[in-house]
Amino acid sequence: MSTAALLALDRILVILVAVSWGFAGGHALVSRKAVPSALLVLAALLATACRVAVTAGLASAGWWFAGEKVTLALPLLLPPALAAAVVSLPRMLRGSFTPLTVVFPLAAAYAGMAGAAVSVGMGYPLAPYPSVVLVLAVLGASAATWSMLTRRGRRGRAWRVAGAVVAALAVAWTGLSMWNARPAAALRLSPSGSVGVSELRGPSGGPVRRFELTAKAATITLASGRRVEALTFNGASPGPALRVQQGETVEVRLRSELADRGVTLHWHGYHVPNGEDGVPGLTQDAVREGGSFVYRFSADQPGSYWYHTHETPNLALQAGLFGTLTVDPAAPEGFDEPVALHTFGGALTVSVAGGPPADGTATRTVAAGTPVRLRVVNTDNGPRTLGVSGVPYRIAAVDGMAVAGRVLADERAQLAAGGRYDLAFTMPSRPVLMSAGAAGLLLTPGSGAAPPPAAGPLLDITRYGGGAQVPERFDRSYTWVLDRLVALRGGIPMLSHTVNGQVWPRVPPAVVRRGEWVRFTVVNRSGELHPMHPHGHHVLVLSRDGVRAAPVWMDSFDVAPGEVWEVALKADNPGVWLSHCHELSHAAEGMTLHLAYEGVRSPFTLDAHNHPE
Ligand code: C2O
Numbered sequence: 268m269s270t271a272a273l274l275a276l277d278r279i280l281v282i283l284v285a286v287s288w289g290f291a292g293g294h295a296l297v298s299r300k301a302v303p304s305a306l307l308v309l310a311a312l313l314a315t316a317c318r319v320a321v322t323a324g325l326a327s328a329g330w331w332f333a334g335e336k337v338t339l340a341l342p343l344l345l346p347p348a349l350a351a352a353v354v355s356l357p358r359m360l361r362g363s364f365t366p367l368t369v370v371f372p373l374a375a376a377y378a379g380m381a382g383a384a385v386s387v388g389m390g391y392p393l394a395p396y397p398s399v400v401l402v403l404a405v406l407g408a409s410a411a412t413w414s415m416l417t418r419r420g421r422r423g424r425a426w427r428v429a430g431a432v433v434a435a436l437a438v439a440w441t442g443l444s445m446w447n448a449r450p451a452a453a454l455r456l457s458p459s460g461s462v463g464v465s466e467l468r469g470p471s472g473g474p475v476r477r478f479e480l481t482a483k484a485a486t487i488t489l490a491s492g493r494r495v496e497a498l499t500f501n502g503a504s505p506g507p508a509l510r511v512q513q514g515e516t517v518e519v520r521l522r523s524e525l526a527d528r529g530v531t532l533h534w535h536g537y538h539v540p541n542g543e544d545g546v547p548g549l550t551q552d553a554v555r556e557g558g559s560f561v562y563r564f565s566a567d568q569p570g571s572y573w574y575h576t577h578e579t580p581n582l583a584l585q586a587g588l589f590g591t592l593t594v595d596p597a598a599p600e601g602f603d604e605p606v607a608l609h610t611f612g613g614a615l616t617v618s619v620a621g622g623p624p625a626d627g628t629a630t631r632t633v634a635a636g637t638p639v640r641l642r643v644v645n646t647d648n649g650p651r652t653l654g655v656s657g658v659p660y661r662i663a664a665v666d667g668m669a670v671a672g673r674v675l676a677d678e679r680a681q682l683a684a685g686g687r688y689d690l691a692f693t694m695p696s697r698p699v700l701m702s703a704g705a706a707g708l709l710l711t712p713g714s715g716a717a718p719p720p721a722a723g724p725l726l727d728i729t730r731y732g733g734g735a736q737v738p739e740r741f742d743r744s745y746t747w748v749l750d751r752l753v754a755l756r757g758g759i760p761m762l763s764h765t766v767n768g769q770v771w772p773r774v775p776p777a778v779v780r781r782g783e784w785v786r787f788t789v790v791n792r793s794g795e796l797h798p799m800h801p802h803g804h805h806v807l808v809l810s811r812d813g814v815r816a817a818p819v820w821m822d823s824f825d826v827a828p829g830e831v832w833e834v835a836l837k838a839d840n841p842g843v844w845l846s847h848c849h850e851l852s853h854a855a856e857g858m859t860l861h862l863a864y865e866g867v868r869s870p871f872t873l874d875a876h877n878h879p880e
């Protein structure tokens with residue numbers, strides 16, 4: 268069984284264990300019928316045995332998947348469950364419902380509830396304070412139950428037991444909440460650091476390429492004629508395609524005509540100096556209506572990138588505040604164009620130079636023999652499966668970085684949210700179709716029928732390309748365990764997307780020092796895909812699920828449920844950098860953290876106008 272399936276099964280079993288022991292104990296307490304009580308205990312034992320087996324399976328897939336179950340949930344559950352099997356069950360069958368018969372299934376029910384609390388509110392790693400509170404709550408509820416059961420002649424036992432359970436849960440919940448609400452050391456990003464983020468800015472000299480981008484609301488028209496209310500740069504979405512030569516200095520003046528929200532420019536995948544990274548509350552204040560901000564950086568990193576607002580990005584990027592950035596090492600040749608995939612008003616669109624976003628298939632004429640390079644960027648929150656049909660092709664670059672991989676025929680590749688693939692081929696004398704789900708780009712030499720969309724096998728991008736040098740040792744290692752837990756956001760317990768059991772801004776930052784090689788182990792314990800994106804750096808993918816990667820440099824990588832990715836980052840760009848899930852609703856629900864260089868401080872704060880997540 269896959270790790271993802273085991274995780275899903277465990278989520279069901281944890282509830283089943285608590286509920287089945289609750290029924291078993293409740294029935295023994297109230298109705299005292301031999302056979303049904305015994306059957307309920309047997310059912311609860313079966314659920315418990317299943318949970319043990321599933322936990323063992325998870326532990327063998329990796330300690331992160333089972334640590335808190337092995338060290339806390341099961342040690343609480345197994346003693347009363349075993350006692351129920353050995354002590355309670357034979358007595359029930361004899362029809363003897365003494366306190367000793369009843370107390371163990373009830374205690375197992377309390378332990379089952381504590382196990383559910385661990386799964387729902389704590390995850391991995393174990394938080395010490397809430398763990399102690401849970402242990403005390405289970406012991407306390409069991410002891411209180413015992414004393415009530417042994418006090419004879421009193422009525423309303425069941426009610427008092429229920430009262431004890433509620434009290435224990437209240438204590439446990441308060442404990443968890445207090446733990447979550449403790450002062451966050453994580454927020455103190457080297458407050459006394461010697462370098463301020465605002466000092467980490469781009470160059471002032473060099474041959475400058477200037478661009479002006481004005482954020483404003485506008486109605487855009489898709490190729491089908493459909494009109495969509497959008498947020499735009501200069502009235503268009505995607506915004507202007509920024510294209511510069513390697514060696515130039517890029518200067519972009521951002522202005523805002525947005526009344527209802529701020530705006531910034533984040534250069535996704537591009538290693539700008541930290542002060543140019545466009546994260547409100549961390550590297551700048553969001554630009555408000557009438558305001559402006561000038562971004563400068565050197566075009567020393569050839570490849571395909573993109574820019575987008577980082578203020579309330581889940582809303583504003585989706586509404587259209589994005590565009591492409593291409594840095595050419597030499598004058599581009601042939602048909603070499605950025606291709607942006609974006610969902611406008613529910614319709615997946617393809618945007619290529621020379622036309623509006625096409626909701627459906629865009630068509631361009633390209634002469635046979637022309638070198639073609641499609642710089643596809645996925646600006647949506649979820650992955651896209653790309654394919655090229657009608658011609659063998661290569662993925663010439665992943666996330667802007669050149670790779671030398673084999674030729675693909677009809678194969679497809681999954682592109683993570685935020686990621687880019689450069690698809691390269693020579694135009695044949697018949698049409699070629701780049702397909703991405705419901706949308707596509709048809710290149711035609713002038714005649715011929717469109718080929719069907721690529722339908723071949725899915726490429727494993729971590730095994731494509733290769734040739735990058737893997738460091739021999741690492742200066743630091745961090746583990747990010749991604750999970751779906753109840754956590755406090757704005758003081759309210761909400762189902763959240765967590766990293767190491769915490770939500771932003773409480774997730775402890777990964778602290779690094781300039782020059783270090785840092786290894787990250789990214790573990791997905793949740794049931795959803797997480798396209799992880801560190802700002803300001805690419806990561807070298809070392810392995811996935813223990814299988815060595817080719818390796819490849821990426822800045823947006825899809826960690827599927829149950830997967831474990833090992834990636835390495837070279838700390839060569841000082842600053843405080845946001846790192847987050849690029850399914851931006853997940854980022855907004857907590858899955859955001861910082862990569863913080865020692866000695867760098869940020870003077871900006873998360874005030875009413877800065878919402879980077
Ligand atoms: Cu596309 Cu925080 O980034």
Ligand code: CU
Nearest residue numbers: 797848850853
């Ligand atoms: Cu996510």
